[in-house]
Amino acid sequence: MENNHKPDTLDSLVNFPILLAPMVGLTHAAMRKSLSKFLPPDAKTIWPTEMLSSRKIPDQKLEELPQTIKWNGDTNLCPQILGNQETHIRNTIIKLEQWGAKAIDINMGCSVKKALRHNYGVSLMGDTEYAASVVRMAKRSSRLPVSVKLRAGHQKDLSYLLEFTQSLVEAGASWLCLHPRLSTEGRKGSADWSQIKYLKDNLSVPIIGNGDIQTSQDIQDMFEQTNCDAVMIGRVLTAKPWLLTEHAKYKGIKLTQEQEELIPNNAQERSKVYGEYLYDFVENCYDLFEEDDALKRVRFFVKVGHPGLNFGHKLYKEIHKLTNKDDLLKFLETYFKNSCLSQSDRTQLRY
Secondary structure (H helix, E strand, C coil): CCCCCCCCCHHHHCCCCEEECCCCCCCCHHHHHHHHCCCCCCCCCCEEEEEEECCCHHHCCCCCCCCCCCCCCCCCEEEEEECCCHHHHHHHHHHHHHHCCCCEEEEECCCCHHHHHCCCHHHHHHCHHHHHHHHHHHHHHCCCCEEEEEEEECCCCHHHHHHHHHHHHHHCCCEEEEEEEEHHHCCCCCCCHHHHHHHHHHCCCCEEEECCCCCHHHHHHHHHHHCCCEEEECHHHHCCCCHHHHHHHHCCCCCCHHHHCCCCCCHHHHHHHHHHHHHHHHHHHHHHCCHHHHHHHHHHHHHHHHHHECCHHHHHHHHCCCCCHHHHHHHHHHHCCCCCCCECCCCCCCC
C-alpha cells in the first residue's frame, strides 16, 4: 500500500530522548503506565510493545492480547515486530496502524532459537539484501516511520556493520538503534559504544544507543561518547525508574514536586522508591490483565529487577509464594518498611 503522506520523524515524536527498550514479558501496558510517572510533565517519547510476531498478529484481537492491551494514557506507541514475509508484515502493520501505532520497529537483534529458526531477528544480519528487503516490505505497507533495532551482528566487523546499516537506510529506515554486542554474547561482556559513534558518524539517520546503562552518569557518558540522538534503556528500568527523572533534572527540565521526591539520594532511598514502583506495577498488572497473566508478569518483573536489592533473593522467593493481588500488595507494603534494605548503584549483570 503506497502512501505519499510524509511520515513522522524521530524529532517529531520525541522531545525527551530517553527511550524504553522493547523486551519480551516486560514492556507491556502495566510497565509503560508505571514508568510514565517518572517522565517530566511535557516529555514526549516513543513507547514500545513486547516483541510481536507478524505471523500471529493478523489473526489476533489486539484489544484482548496481553502484549497489545493499552492503558488510557498510552501515546506514541512503536510496536516491535518480527517478520520476513511481505504478506504477514503488510497485514500486521495495517492492523497495528489502526490500533494506534505511530511507528514500527523491526527486530534484527533477537537471538533466541525460535526467532533464528524462522530467519527472524539477528539472523537477518547475515544477509544484507534480505534484511533491506524486510524494511522495504514494511515501508510499502504503511505511511508510518520504520526503525530497526539491531545488534553488532555475527562478528565485530565495522565495515560489514556499516554496509549492512547503510542498506537499511537506503531501504527506508527512519532511524536505527544499536545494541553493540554480538548475538553470541547475549548480555555478557561490555557493550562497545564506539560502534554507536561509528554509525552516528557515518549514517544520515538518527542513531539510538543501547547497552550497559545502569546509572544517570552512564546516560550522560553515552551521549557524550557517541553523540547519539537518544539513549534506549532496557532491563534496568524494572528496578531504577528514576533514571528518567534524574536525567531530566540534570538537563534542567522542570519536574513536579512529586517527581522531585522520586529521585533517591542514597542506597536506602533507592530501595524505598523501588518498592513503591513495584507496588504500583502490581496494581497496574491486575487492573489491565486477567489474574493469571497479571501474576505471571509480576513474578517476571521481580525476577528481572531484584538483583540490585540486598536480600533481593528473599523478595523474589516470597513473591513466588503468593498468588493474589491483595497478598502481593500487603507483602510489598510490609517488606519495604525494612530499614536495612538498600539498592546498589550497579550490579554485575549486564544490560
